[in-house]
Amino acid sequence: MKSYTDITNKTDSSYNDLKTDKALEFSESVVIITNIKGIITYVNKKFEDITLYKKNEIIGKPVYTLSSQKQNPEFYKDFWDTLKTGNKWSGAFHSRKKNGEYYWCNSNVFPVKENSQLIGFISIETDMTEEKKLIDINNDLRYQLSEQDKIASLGLLTSGLIHEIYTPLSFIKSNADYLNKKIHQFENISIHDINDCKDVIKDINEGISNIEHLVKELKGYVYDMKPNITIEKFNLIDIINNILFITKNEYKYHSNIELHYDDSIKHDIIGSPSKIKQIFTNLIINSSHAIREKYKDENTMGLISITIIKLAEFYMISFKDNGIGISKNTIPNIFNPLFTTKKKGIGTGLGLSIVKEIIEKNYAGKIQCKSKKNVGTEFKFSIKINNK
Ligand SMILES: Nc1ncnc2c1ncn2[C@@H]1O[C@H](COP(=O)(O)OP(=O)(O)OP(=O)(O)O)[C@@H](O)[C@H]1O
Numbered sequence: 001m002k003s004y005t006d007i008t009n010k011t012d013s014s015y016n017d018l019k020t021d022k023a024l025e026f027s028e029s030v031v032i033i034t035n036i037k038g039i040i041t042y043v044n045k046k047f048e049d050i051t052l053y054k055k056n057e058i059i060g061k062p063v064y065t066l067s068s069q070k071q072n073p074e075f076y077k078d079f080w081d082t083l084k085t086g087n088k089w090s091g092a093f094h095s096r097k098k099n100g101e102y103y104w105c106n107s108n109v110f111p112v113k114e115n116s117q118l119i120g121f122i123s124i125e126t127d128m129t130e131e132k133k134l135i136d137i138n139n140d141l142r143y144q145l146s147e148q149d150k151i152a153s154l155g156l157l158t159s160g161l162i163h164e165i166y167t168p169l170s171f172i173k174s175n176a177d178y179l180n181k182k183i184h185q186f187e188n189i190s191i192h193d194i195n196d197c198k199d200v201i202k203d204i205n206e207g208i209s210n211i212e213h214l215v216k217e218l219k220g221y222v223y224d225m226k227p228n229i230t231i232e233k234f235n236l237i238d239i240i241n242n243i244l245f246i247t248k249n250e251y252k253y254h255s256n257i258e259l260h261y262d263d264s265i266k267h268d269i270i271g272s273p274s275k276i277k278q279i280f281t282n283l284i285i286n287s288s289h290a291i292r293e294k295y296k297d298e299n300t301m302g303l304i305s306i307t308i309i310k311l312a313e314f315y316m317i318s319f320k321d322n323g324i325g326i327s328k329n330t331i332p333n334i335f336n337p338l339f340t341t342k343k344k345g346i347g348t349g350l351g352l353s354i355v356k357e358i359i360e361k362n363y364a365g366k367i368q369c370k371s372k373k374n375v376g377t378e379f380k381f382s383i384k385i386n387n388k
């Protein structure tokens with residue numbers, strides 16, 4: 001990702017030149033420059049539009065005037081510690097406008113150095129109030145749904161996805177801004193600048209491809225999850241890969257996944273893809289929770305291993321993890337509706353009862369569970385293949 005390192009090593013006079021730079025003044029991002037003590041020495045036009053402060057009202061004031069002071073103390077400590085050691089700080093800042101209204105912004109704060117001495121800071125911010133509202137609404141929605149319905153897992157997945165979509169979007173925004181700034185300097189553009197712009201365009205395209213890929217996968221997931229059960233031709237491996245992609249945020253930080261199958265599984269089968277997705281989504285989320293619980297204080301990656309073999313007119317599936325496991329006394333209860341060992345808001349206890357019902361009623365199969373506390377869990381199940 002392109003960073004603004006080119007403005008962090010300015011001499012004192014060119015640092016001051018930044019304040020008369022037209023590209024900064026009319027940038028679509030909020031720009032704030034402070035001295036080393038955090039006293040505001042410059043703000044641009046966008047800053048006035050968003051915060052409602054006029055330049056002459058805020059210049060000379062400490063930058064914390066703009067902070068809501070509502071983020072936790074460690075947050076502010078990390079912010080200042082990072083900057084004072086000469087590093088760039090990036091993150092979401094909860095700020096306060098002149099009229100007392102709060103807003104969220106995505107900030108990139110760069111230390112400015114002169115002869116390796118820190119002389120001030122430049123903050124480039126984009127307003128993210130709308131995105132933050134979306135995430136909050138999604139979190140509320142997720143909680144309400146988890147009280148009522150297994151579809152809660154969809155809420156859980158989408159908040160992760162909003163984050164994944166927002167990340168490339170925020171660097172697309174800041175890169176586009178950088179290009180805009182460069183374009184204003186076109187009359188004396190150098191080869192170095194042209195190469196910089198090429199790099200930035202490459203980053204923008206990469207961000208767009210990431211979003212495109214996510215949205216395409218999400219479309220496939222939502223389409224197959226529509227309430228009317230459709231019976232259609234589908235490929236089991238494609239469906240599992242789609243689920244692994246959609247649930248990635250759930251497991252990627254603590255689990256690796258292996259998928260084993262041979263060529264006999266590659267043919268299309270007939271059935272309800274949404275039901276198959278429900279089976280795998282539930283099992284992956286359960287295993288991911290079990291692994292996270294087991295390795296919570298360690299930096300170890302767990303393993304979820306899915307193996308599919310064909311036996312006569314059935315697919316036999318083994319779904320195994322090396323998570324926290326289930327005690328002997330608990331195993332007989334796990335398929336009962338509403339049985340859960342998880343905290344309120346995390347589990348409703350419906351997942352495995354739904355999985356069992358789908359396997360038995362929709363796919364004429366059977367499911368069993370073998371588990372050992374602190375070693376891991378294996379679900380073995382069969383689904384009848386219908387290919388006509
Ligand atoms: N892979 C696993 N490893 C360890 N325990 C598991 C595993 N899968 C299920 N369990 C246990 O079985 C219980 C029931 O699982 P189930 O999926 O039905 O409900 P849940 O995960 O608690 O809630 P949800 O309705 O959100 O799925 C869990 O609470 C957990 O104790």
Ligand SMILES: [Mg+2]
Binds near residue numbers: 285286347351
């Ligand atoms: Mg579950």
